[in-house]
Amino acid sequence: xxxxxxxxxxxxxxxxxxxxxxxxxxxxxxxxxxxxxxxxxxxxxxxxxxxxxxxxxxxxxxxxxxxxxxxxxxxxxxxxxxxxxxxxxxxxxxxxxxxxxxxxxxxxxxxxxxxxxxxxxxxxxxxxxxxxxxxxxxxxxxxxxxxxxxxxxxxxxxxxxxxxxxxxxxxxxxxxxxxxxxxxxxxxxxxxxxxxxxxxxxxxxxxxxxxxxxxxxxxxxxxxxxxxxxxxxxxxxxxxxxxxxxxxxxxxxxxxxxxxx
DNA sequence: CACACTGTTCGCTC
DNA sequence: CGAGCGAACAGTGT
Numbered sequence: 001x002x003x004x005x006x007x008x009x010x011x012x013x014x015x016x017x018x019x020x021x022x023x024x025x026x027x028x029x030x031x032x033x034x035x036x037x038x039x040x041x042x043x044x045x046x047x048x049x050x051x052x053x054x055x056x057x058x059x060x061x062x063x064x065x066x067x068x069x070x071x072x073x074x075x076x077x078x079x080x081x082x083x084x085x086x087x088x089x090x091x092x093x094x095x096x097x098x099x100x101x102x103x104x105x106x107x108x109x110x111x112x113x114x115x116x117x118x119x120x121x122x123x124x125x126x127x128x129x130x131x132x133x134x135x136x137x138x139x140x141x142x143x144x145x146x147x148x149x150x151x152x153x154x155x156x157x158x159x160x161x162x163x164x165x166x167x168x169x170x171x172x173x174x175x176x177x178x179x180x181x182x183x184x185x186x187x188x189x190x191x192x193x194x195x196x197x198x199x200x201x202x203x204x205x206x207x208x209x210x211x212x213x214x215x216x217x218x219x220x221x222x223x224x225x226x227x228x229x230x231x232x233x234x235x236x237x238x239x240x241x242x243x244x245x246x247x248x249x250x251x252x253x254x255x256x257x258x259x260x261x
Numbered sequence: 262c263a264c265a266c267t268g269t270t271c272g273c274t275c
Numbered sequence: 276c277g278a279g280c281g282a283a284c285a286g287t288g289t
Contacts, residue, residue, distance in 0.1 A: 076268050
């Protein structure tokens with residue numbers, strides 16, 4: 001599920017449920033979800049509180065009253081759930097915190113691609129992992145600079161978290177559909193005007209998704225989100241059909257009549 | 262049964 | 276060193 005708009009929602013959810021409460025227990029069923037030893041999480045979290053959040057793309061940093069910042073990455077199938085009764089623990093709630101008031105915060109992760117890490121500073125993490133600025137915060141000039149010297153398909157480049165943080169497979173397809181650019185078009189062959197169009201639609205698609213709380217079925221009809229999983233759907237802009245190809249190893253939906261190479 | 266999947270990371274080549 | 280590429284990771288859903 002999570003691209004930038006979903007993680008934006010998870011951030012709001014966490015802020016509205018889990019801040020400023022003493023953590024009394026930390027339970028993790030599968031240590032593969034933890035990038036640091038379990039004992040480090042226990043030491044850092046038990047007795048502390050979450051105090052605030054900062055999100056960069058799909059990376060959610062949760063500040064604590066202790067020394068460490070918790071980094072939550074939801075992978076492909078993650079989401080948070082706040083609940084009261086122990087028996088309501090979600091089936092895939094592999095990491096669960098318990099607060100002093102008895103409520104729990106679960107990190108659901110069906111496919112176990114999600115991760116929790118402990119970091120000292122967000123800036124250091126960002127630098128070390130070459131994580132770009134959040135897509136909503138990147139300027140046109142910064143975006144242009146990040147594209148310079150790249151020589152591969154535009155879709156791969158906008159999905160690169162070191163170029164702009166937050167774009168995933170679905171958003172990328174919609175951005176290029178709205179910008180009328182073929183997903184396999186080489187970045188080096190894009191005109192200045194096309195780059196501006198990509199930047200503008202990147203902001204547009206993400207703001208639309210945030211406004212609609214990432215409920216893609218509620219998107220206006222002209223969005224590619226509405227056509228996914230429906231091969232051969234009608235293109236909104238032409239009398240052509242939507243086709244599915246593979247770009248950078250990911251399923252890619254586009255309209256050949258609308259998006260030319 | 263076979264295949265697809267909203268993401269990241271690693272190892273390899275150039 | 277850094278870009279590009281493909282595989283690997285894990286488990287569920289169809």
